[in-house]
Amino acid sequence: MDLRIFTEPQQGAYYDDLLRVARAAEDSGYDAFFRSDHFLAMGEASGEPGPTDAWITLAGLARETSRIRLGTLVTSATFRNPGPLAIAVAQVDQMSGGRVELGLGGGWFEAEHEAYGLPFPSLGERFEILTEQLEMITGLWRTLPGDRFAFAGKHYTVTDSPALPKPVQQPTPPVIVGGHGRKKTPALAARFADEFNVAFSPIEATAAQFDRVDAACVEIGRDPKELVRSIAQVICVGRDDAEVARRALVLGREVDDLRENGLAGTPAEVVDRLGAWRDRTRATRVYLQLLDLADIDQVELVASEVLPNL
Incomplete structure (x- = not known):
């Protein structure tokens, strides 16, 4: 381990x-x-x-x-816009020689948002924002040199982006998704994550959540062992x-x-x-x-x- x-x-x-x-x-x-x-x-x-x-x-x-x-x-999707976050993580990856990993979540601590003037949307909207951020950030990183990236979502729109800078780790630094949601969270991990994390949960509940992630991977044709x-x-x-x-x-x-x-x-x-x-x-x-x-x-x-x- x-x-x-x-x-x-x-x-x-x-x-x-x-x-x-x-x-x-x-x-x-x-x-x-x-x-x-x-x-x-x-x-x-x-x-x-x-x-x-x-x-x-x-x-x-x-x-x-x-x-x-x-x-x-994990980094909260409510804290930063996905374009600047993709730039920051790629830059730190360059600064470290390719040693960075991005854990990204939807955010949950309402009091810190209120304390620093950050919007705190509903749970459903935060999950939509997280999904679009994962699509955008990984899409920007995966765009080939010389190509352009575009994205049109409910919360974000990207037009004719050069998708720079590129991280050292290709095609992307490892992405970590985690949580206890029974349906949406495993599905999101199956689509975007390199690692799935369950934090501060009992052993049996953790095992059950890992089983759900495995099933979500199989459903989209991904090998859970990845x-x-x-x-x-x-x-x-x-x-x-x-x-x-x-x-x-x-x-x-x-x-x-x-x-x-x-x-x-x-x-x-x-x-x-x-x-x-x-x-x-x-x-x-x-x-x-x-x-x-x-x-x-x-x-x-x-x-x-x-x-x-x-």
Whole structure:
């Protein structure tokens, strides 16, 4: 299984905090460093010093790392117009030498839209916007050099676009789609995604969602094996029960809750838990949600005592 570090900087982080984690993840042998794309803290966190823009952050990390892959889980389609987003992602892909991945979703956190003056359409309209953005962004990237791209949708129209710049990864950087919707989301993933992600969901519900994605692929004549299956779970890993309890306290969570609804325990326990996930869901990639960005020791512990045993 690939292990990736996944951060939530809207809860409060400077760019330097993210750089420190990304470098630790790269040095420790993780496959990727990902971040959320949010503008407002959740829960009781103050969010200070304030949000950082996802793609500005990834552009910086593209120049300050050399191997690790970089991406969003996930960018909200309500935050940016698809044309400029396609340009930004392609540029960061160039800056990184071809290490970028785009996770794209419909958006769900209404309060952050209100806090920063962003429109928040109905659920149905957000799904329409997401669908058109995926069509546009991948269409722009796939347009051959010298050709022009055009698109006419309900929400966006593109006329005579040179479809530049081109990403390093051809025909497109990997596209990640995820979610819990039973019909539309699997169908969208089957059409556009290289990877399907289910985040913070129980193992049986995750397995059922992966089955729906497989069925959606078969329905359109796509081999389901072309899609990477991934999960995201919060981590709270310690060398012994006392260290696990200390980390849980920092997160403001109960250890029993984290064991049930995350990846918590000693390295051996987490290896067993990941094995159960792999066997039941056939997931081959795991995003480890690191909520304490200062806890580089946990990043290194998982890399040294969990990763080699997968």
